[in-house]
Amino acid sequence: MLESRATIGPYWDEPLPDDEHLARQVEHGREEHLMLDARPPAELNQLTLARMRQTGPRFWIALAGLGALTLAFFIAWAIQIVSGLGITGLNRSVMWGPYIANLIYFIGIGHAGTFISAALRLMRMDFRRPIARAAETITLFGLACAALFPIIHVGRIWKLFYMLPIPNQRDLWPNFRSALFWDMMAITTYLIGSTLFMYVALIPDLAMARDHMTGWRRKLYSALSLGWRGTEGEWHRLEVVSNLLSFVIIPVMFSVHTGVSWNLSMAIQPGWHSAIFGPFFVVGALYSGVAAVILVMIIVRKTMRFGYFMREEHFNAMGIFLLILTLTWIYFYFAEWITNWYGNLPLEKAVQAMLTGPLAPLFYLMLFCNIVVPLGTLWSRRVRTSLPAMLVIGILIQVGMYIERVLIVSGSLSRNELPFNWVNYTPHWPEVTVTLGTLAFLGLLYMVYTRFVPIIPVWEVYEGQAMQGSRRVGRAVMSTRTEVH
Amino acid sequence: MAEEQSNGHKWTMIVDADKCTGCQACVVACHAENNVPVSSEDEVIRGRAMHWMRIERYWEGEYPNVKARFLPVFCQQCGNAPCEPVCPVYASYHSTEENINIQVYNRCVGTRYCGNNCPYRVRIFNFWAPRFDAPLEQQLNPDVTVRSPGVMEKCTFCIQRIRRGREQANIEGRPLEDGEIIPACAQACPTDALVFGDKWDENSRVAQMVPSERQFKLLENLGTEPAVYYLKGGETHVGE
Numbered sequence: 001m002l003e004s005r006a007t008i009g010p011y012w013d014e015p016l017p018d019d020e021h022l023a024r025q026v027e028h029g030r031e032e033h034l035m036l037d038a039r040p041p042a043e044l045n046q047l048t049l050a051r052m053r054q055t056g057p058r059f060w061i062a063l064a065g066l067g068a069l070t071l072a073f074f075i076a077w078a079i080q081i082v083s084g085l086g087i088t089g090l091n092r093s094v095m096w097g098p099y100i101a102n103l104i105y106f107i108g109i110g111h112a113g114t115f116i117s118a119a120l121r122l123m124r125m126d127f128r129r130p131i132a133r134a135a136e137t138i139t140l141f142g143l144a145c146a147a148l149f150p151i152i153h154v155g156r157i158w159k160l161f162y163m164l165p166i167p168n169q170r171d172l173w174p175n176f177r178s179a180l181f182w183d184m185m186a187i188t189t190y191l192i193g194s195t196l197f198m199y200v201a202l203i204p205d206l207a208m209a210r211d212h213m214t215g216w217r218r219k220l221y222s223a224l225s226l227g228w229r230g231t232e233g234e235w236h237r238l239e240v241v242s243n244l245l246s247f248v249i250i251p252v253m254f255s256v257h258t259g260v261s262w263n264l265s266m267a268i269q270p271g272w273h274s275a276i277f278g279p280f281f282v283v284g285a286l287y288s289g290v291a292a293v294i295l296v297m298i299i300v301r302k303t304m305r306f307g308y309f310m311r312e313e314h315f316n317a318m319g320i321f322l323l324i325l326t327l328t329w330i331y332f333y334f335a336e337w338i339t340n341w342y343g344n345l346p347l348e349k350a351v352q353a354m355l356t357g358p359l360a361p362l363f364y365l366m367l368f369c370n371i372v373v374p375l376g377t378l379w380s381r382r383v384r385t386s387l388p389a390m391l392v393i394g395i396l397i398q399v400g401m402y403i404e405r406v407l408i409v410s411g412s413l414s415r416n417e418l419p420f421n422w423v424n425y426t427p428h429w430p431e432v433t434v435t436l437g438t439l440a441f442l443g444l445l446y447m448v449y450t451r452f453v454p455i456i457p458v459w460e461v462y463e464g465q466a467m468q469g470s471r472r473v474g475r476a477v478m479s480t481r482t483e484v485h
Numbered sequence: 486m487a488e489e490q491s492n493g494h495k496w497t498m499i500v501d502a503d504k505c506t507g508c509q510a511c512v513v514a515c516h517a518e519n520n521v522p523v524s525s526e527d528e529v530i531r532g533r534a535m536h537w538m539r540i541e542r543y544w545e546g547e548y549p550n551v552k553a554r555f556l557p558v559f560c561q562q563c564g565n566a567p568c569e570p571v572c573p574v575y576a577s578y579h580s581t582e583e584n585i586n587i588q589v590y591n592r593c594v595g596t597r598y599c600g601n602n603c604p605y606r607v608r609i610f611n612f613w614a615p616r617f618d619a620p621l622e623q624q625l626n627p628d629v630t631v632r633s634p635g636v637m638e639k640c641t642f643c644i645q646r647i648r649r650g651r652e653q654a655n656i657e658g659r660p661l662e663d664g665e666i667i668p669a670c671a672q673a674c675p676t677d678a679l680v681f682g683d684k685w686d687e688n689s690r691v692a693q694m695v696p697s698e699r700q701f702k703l704l705e706n707l708g709t710e711p712a713v714y715y716l717k718g719g720e721t722h723v724g725e
Contacts, residue, residue, distance in 0.1 A: 155593070267598070
């Protein structure tokens with residue numbers, strides 16, 4: 001006899017099956033998976049908004065610390081503008097130093113956010129739902145910090161507008177053949193694109209915040225949510241725009257780091273002039289970027305107590321992604337190194353001798369951080385789901401990838417065609433201050449941001465939860481998923 | 486930017502390395518002529534010696550059988566210059582009149598990309614505001630800009646002398662004569678190791694010397710087509 005399986009009632013209030021065995025399975029699923037552990041949207045809203053408005057003493061201490069470092073950064077920058085780049089350690093051969101490495105690094109950590117969000121969205125991966133915005137935010141601020149570095153780097157910051165294609169009476173245009181110009185265009189496009197991408201997905205949450213807040217926050221969110229009411233037409237358009245932007249942003253993302261790498265590889269400097277640099281840098285960026293997203297997830301989960309949203313399954317999934325990227329990165333690095341090594345050309349050999357000679361401590365530290373540690377640990381689920389372990393691995397990958405960029409930029413430059421001009425490079429205080437200060441600045445922006453917008457895309461979470469169901473097959477309960485796209 | 490013979494001159498320098506004694510008179514002359522600041526000892530140790538022209542000294546062999554090799558290196562005024570396409574603001578561009586590589590100081594924003602892409606490393610960045618210790622500030626050349634901090638600069642083949650020579654010839658209504666224009670370095674060279682002239686003028690000294698058996702170009706394999714030719718032959722060196 002047929003009986004209707006359809007139950008009428010809210011999706012978050014599905015009763016447990018009467019059978020004890022099945023009930024245990026359902027409960028286990030709810031513990032493991034956010035998507036199965038549905039709660040009423042109102043509860044999730046309250047949870048997110050409450051955390052957003054919380055600022056304990058530790059928040060203010062961290063804010064003050066990061067603020068002080070940020071201040072030091074801006075002071076160092078001001079001193080550098082006034083007194084000239086002479087205060088840095090750069091020299092006649094190593095004209096690009098950590099400032100360019102920082103540009104690559106910060107674009108790199110900003111890389112993964114939008115990629116995770118856009119690519120996983122298109123692939124319908126549910127584990128992206130609670131972490132998408134935390135990842136997109138790091139893209140936004142990572143790019144903003146990266147965009148500072150060409151400005152910090154140039155000799156005459158007050159003439160920087162020459163690089164922009166501004167119509168002028170002398171018909172002077174920037175040089176469209178310059179890789180720096182391509183890079184500038186790519187970064188600008190990506191910054192605008194990823195800001196839009198993030199903002200579009202933010203609108204329903206801003207409207208939600210508007211409906212629950214009073215005072216100045218209500219005014220702020222009213223303006224920012226652009227009059228969102230949540231009609232069916234609005235949701236439909238949001239879906240269309242998000243999918244479109246996802247498709248658009250992925251190629252732009254590739255173009256950005258390819259552009260950055262071409263700054264180096266278009267030059268005939270030995271150690272730079274390599275066709276592999278485009279894809280190699282994209283992979284490197286994703287590698288450090290995914291590690292950065294994991295770090296941010298850990299910090300956000302811990303400090304804002306979002307254990308409900310960010311669970312073991314998310315860290316596990318991100319850990320697997322990181323492991324894949326580790327392997328890809330190793331493959332590219334190996335391919336680049338062995339080609340130069342086997343070719344045995346004097347200049348490439350000189351660069352490699354530089355890396356394994358005077359720079360050997362940095363070089364082997366980089367290999368340890370980027371290869372030994374992730375490859376040795378990430379295969380284990382226990383490591384991937386352990387937050388302290390992932391914190392350490394994430395930080396090590398940041399260190400390793402940062403060193404890798406410095407080695408490529410400054411290490412290569414210190415060896416060139418005429419041995420008379422071989423000069424080694426040591427950073428001076430401005431480079432150190434500016435680098436640490438920018439990291440602090442990124443943290444500061446992120447901290448402040450989490451107190452102004454819901455860092456969890458709540459609507460995406462309950463959209464995912466609403467599409468989940470369970471179905472009994474024999475003695476097992478299977479989770480099912482509805483495609484509404 | 487292809488160089489066409491129909492217009493202008495192909496200014497060319499010949500460096501006879503066999504004649505060079507490494508005396509550095511050219512380096513000093515260049516500093517004086519082009520208002521190049523004198524770097525302090527500290528700056529030189531930090532690898533920031535500001536010379537538009539430098540004598541690269543290479544040692545060969547082990548003590549006591551050491552031979553010194555001198556190589557005067559300055560901007561090679563490449564016909565196919567790697568520094569030109571990379572500049573985002575056209576501060577480094579190719580002149581169609583002199584057929585040399587020009588650096589426009591007031592256009593330069595100081596990205597230093599040209600410096601990285603120059604295989605000869607002859608582009609100099611102004612890390613500091615220029616400073617001339619007394620009495621050097623009394624002898625600055627009024628024909629040459631004193632460059633502001635944050636811009637790249639390099640050898641110009643003494644373009645102020647080229648311009649002046651050409652204008653003088655124009656006033657007098659005659660073509661330029663070979664040897665009329667001499668850059669400061671060539672003028673100062675006591676052994677006549679530096680010869681300057683227009684390679685497209687078939688009768689010039691330079692044009693006669695270029696086909697020499699001893700001739701080579703620095704880093705010729707890179708295809709930069711330098712306008713500087715080096716002469717080197719036999720086993721001539723200092724300290725024998």
